[in-house]
Amino acid sequence: MSYPLPLSPFDGEPIVPEHHAPRGPLQSPLREELSRAKRIVVKIGSSSLTKEDSFITSTEKINHIVDAIATRMGTSDIILVSSGAVAAGMGPLGLQKRPSDLATKQAAAAVGQIHLAYEWGVSFARYNRSVAQVLLTASDIGARDRARNAQRTLDRLRQLRTVPIVNENDTVATSEMHFGDNDRLSALVANLVGADALFLFSDVDGLYDKNPSEPGARFIEEVRTGKDLNGVTAGDGGRVGTGGMATKVSAARLATRGGIPVLLTSAENIDAALADASVGTVFHTREERRLSAWKFWALYCADTGGAVRLDAGAVKAVTAGGNSLLAVGITEVIGEFHAGEIIDIMGPEGEVIGRGEVRFDSAELRGILGKQMEELPEYQRRSVVHADYLSNYASRI
Incomplete structure (x- = not known):
């Protein structure tokens, strides 16, 4: 699914643009619900995992993310959807820009998946948590029996106190059979496991009606219906990612159709987001539009x-x-x-x-x-x- 927002590229913007006045903690019944959600999916974008001046994974950034996740895991089950495999493989392969051809992209993913899984494993080990890499393709979720197997595996990993780290299997996915971006994948995984909430983290502190670096850009605190998005322009992916604000809005609306509320903010805000959901933009569900698990699968996942x-x-x-x-x-x-x-x-x-x-x-x-x-x-x-x-x-x- 894609929401027809007009595109004007912005990505990699400052977490809070200087011309915006600092906001205090945001509060609402939905934010309270998000803070108490028991089963959540957390999606981390590529730019939140790599160093600012290179295509190398940042141990400091990953540790910060893991610290917040480990704290929340005291009260919630968490599945992590991690982008960054292609980006993590670019440095070791000496690539200066994200590859555009499928073979090089898959080669970078093959290299990067090892580096990324190692970084996550080392960081979670500080909390005596094991990690498991779960690589999915669109056909895995599109076939009902394979989707059930993936669901059972994810459930069992959580029962064993292991952190499932999900990514698209870029090394085998074809241009015709892929999720398109890990934002969409996170929404589908959230539905697959019956999550109570989805948290989308990138490098922008929330949704704005235009490029947040432009004067007069308006922060959107809550999205209740598509009408709240009238006049909003959203950007495409940055230098290391395939997503962007447009894909995050699309993924958020996809998740809410399955009855899963969403919080969208920057990885810099992950502590507050997972603690009390007092930051970022929240997307409401609407009971009259909610799809059953089967109808959601048939409409958005099935082959x-x-x-x-x-x-x-x-x-x-x-x-x-x-x-x-x-x-x-x-x-x-x-x-x-x-x-x-x-x-x-x-x-x-x-x-x-x-x-x-x-x-x-x-x-x-x-x-x-x-x-x-x-x-x-x-x-x-x-x-x-x-x-x-x-x-x-x-x-x-």
Whole structure:
């Protein structure tokens, strides 16, 4: 999912721009909820792990992060999603800028994953905590059985008092099958493990309506709906990362669709963020928009086997009406799939409006397109996608 914010690059800005007056501790019921969350996912960006003047991991920065996490682990279970593998591999390989071709990027990740895991392991050892590296690809979460296995592994690691450190498996992920950034991955992992909160840390102290270094930039304390983002511009990734504020906003809104509140701030603020959530920008959930775990997985994680195209009436029925998808509203079947697979559901112009678990094979479905239920033989009188197993992208605001 991506939220259509216009982009104007900013990354690597000062933690609190000088022209902004210092803010006191922020308070709200949601911040209190975040401070008490029992199962949380913490995502750390690449720039928060490397030295300012090089592509080498910073032991000082990592120790600061681990100190705060270890303190919070006295009351909460924590899963860490760590960027930085590619960045950590650039120094040892003598690369002066982030590689753009896939092979070099994967080579840097292969080298960097070892360095990064070692740094995390040494730092957590100060608190007698072991770490485990969990490398995931989009296909791992996209396949239901593999997603369950990942979930069980993460749960067992936490039971064994080991800190799971999750990263995208850049060494094998292809350009067609990847999460895109670890911000999105953190939102998906938070949903996978049933987290109570997601904390996103980068190098900016929160969300602003424009580049925070510009005079008049307005800090946004809370995001309750998409309307709070009207007029906001957000930047892309910096010199060592692939994310940026736009991807963090997108990830935050993705997590809230699964009912998981989010706090977004800088890694410099991690102590206060994990202690009482009195810093940064918080993103609220909305109960009326909350998706079940299955619908969230089907909509944002699952591999799809094909697609169907609907007429305008059927689009309205399955989105605004919340009805099951019937054969009469389908105009085209795309691809080959079997009953029980997840398929994309498209509007008349080819726009993807949702996903669902199909109840017909593609070959059988082609034979009943556009037919009313009473025109079908008894054994075919069922919905193509039942409403309980259909999730749509409508009502994102």
